[in-house]
Amino acid sequence: MSGCRLMRAITVSEFGAASVLTLSSGVTVPQPGHAQVLIRVHACGVNPVETYIRSGTYARRPALPYTPGSDVAGVVDAVGEGVTALKTGDRVFTTATESGGYAEFAVAAEDCVHKLPAALDFPQGASVGIPYFTAYRALVHKARAKAGETILVHGASGGVGVAACQLSRALGLRVFGTAGTPEGMKLVLDSGAHRAFNHREDGYTDKIMEATEGRGVDVIVEMLSNVNLSRDLQMLTYGGRVTVVGSRGPVEINPRDTMAKESCIMGVALFFATPEEKKECAALLYAGMEAGWLRPVVGSQYPLHEAAQSHRDIIESPGAAGKIVLTM
Numbered sequence: 001m002s003g004c005r006l007m008r009a010i011t012v013s014e015f016g017a018a019s020v021l022t023l024s025s026g027v028t029v030p031q032p033g034h035a036q037v038l039i040r041v042h043a044c045g046v047n048p049v050e051t052y053i054r055s056g057t058y059a060r061r062p063a064l065p066y067t068p069g070s071d072v073a074g075v076v077d078a079v080g081e082g083v084t085a086l087k088t089g090d091r092v093f094t095t096a097t098e099s100g101g102y103a104e105f106a107v108a109a110e111d112c113v114h115k116l117p118a119a120l121d122f123p124q125g126a127s128v129g130i131p132y133f134t135a136y137r138a139l140v141h142k143a144r145a146k147a148g149e150t151i152l153v154h155g156a157s158g159g160v161g162v163a164a165c166q167l168s169r170a171l172g173l174r175v176f177g178t179a180g181t182p183e184g185m186k187l188v189l190d191s192g193a194h195r196a197f198n199h200r201e202d203g204y205t206d207k208i209m210e211a212t213e214g215r216g217v218d219v220i221v222e223m224l225s226n227v228n229l230s231r232d233l234q235m236l237t238y239g240g241r242v243t244v245v246g247s248r249g250p251v252e253i254n255p256r257d258t259m260a261k262e263s264c265i266m267g268v269a270l271f272f273a274t275p276e277e278k279k280e281c282a283a284l285l286y287a288g289m290e291a292g293w294l295r296p297v298v299g300s301q302y303p304l305h306e307a308a309q310s311h312r313d314i315i316e317s318p319g320a321a322g323k324i325v326l327t328m
Ligand code: NAP
Pocket: 047, 048, 049, 130, 131, 134, 154, 155, 156, 157, 158, 159, 160, 161, 178, 179, 180, 181, 184, 199, 223, 224, 227, 228, 244, 245, 246, 247, 268, 269, 270, 271, 314, 315, 317, 318, 319, 320, 321, 322, 323, 324
């Protein structure tokens, strides 16, 4: 009976610095309820939002204690009553969990659990959830990017950025991406970008404009809006759209820059995706996994007991190189 089993899990009993992520070894393995699945977790993606929630500064604060983590990959261990699409032994990945993914087992609602094709290993499966669903939301549901348009993925070397490059290329866009190191720029090119630029280099936005023959880009997926939004507005072509995916503070812009191009600034929050939108996105991403263009790039991997270090590194260490993942 799985109800008697114990597992290792990270628990957060107070909001604060990364050190509040504590490894507990006597946590009861959760039971799947109606329309839920119990997953034996092999890997769990670490996303920046989990650091904001843990610090207690985010709009959404879970009840304490809690276990972080939404993007797990693993094997179905048991299914609850009413589950029809999944069975014990299936390889899966999730876009949300009920009990928390930084753990050896996690319960997730059936509609947040997706089959993981054999071509992807578990760390790659744990890199799909938030990054690829966010990239899809920004590109398709918000910017309504079309084949033949030019896109700038501003911050393309991390989890969402790699996803946005691969997806944009598959959708037929001309893809520019930025990174802060030569290694990051190589990764951006390997992820499907036609051109890579270094966002730590003086004058790199001039080079981006030159690459468009001065016309500007149609769409920008922006990972650090508080630094880049003003310049983004100047890099857009007529009718261009900036999708605000990431921002870590306020920024001053000149609204006139939007008049000059009749451009749009649009916020992106994966949280607001409807069940229909999630279904559509999951279908396209599954097709990408089968066709081979969707291949998450896993950067650093940390064992579960080093979850605190993974939180420090995702925020403090410059030079992203793909997705940060915990392995169990
Ligand atoms: P990540 O893996 O840590 O990647 C961060 C990216 O930002 C890296 O490519 C990094 O490049 C880049 N960056 C650093 N300095 C930059 C600059 N000056 N200009 C442009 N890019 C810069 O994080 P992630 O998971 O991809 O998430 C990216 C952001 O989106 C985070 O702020 C996250 O909170 C947010 N997000 C929002 C949603 C939503 O629903 N709105 C969903 C998911 C994520 P280098 O390290 O190479 O310099």
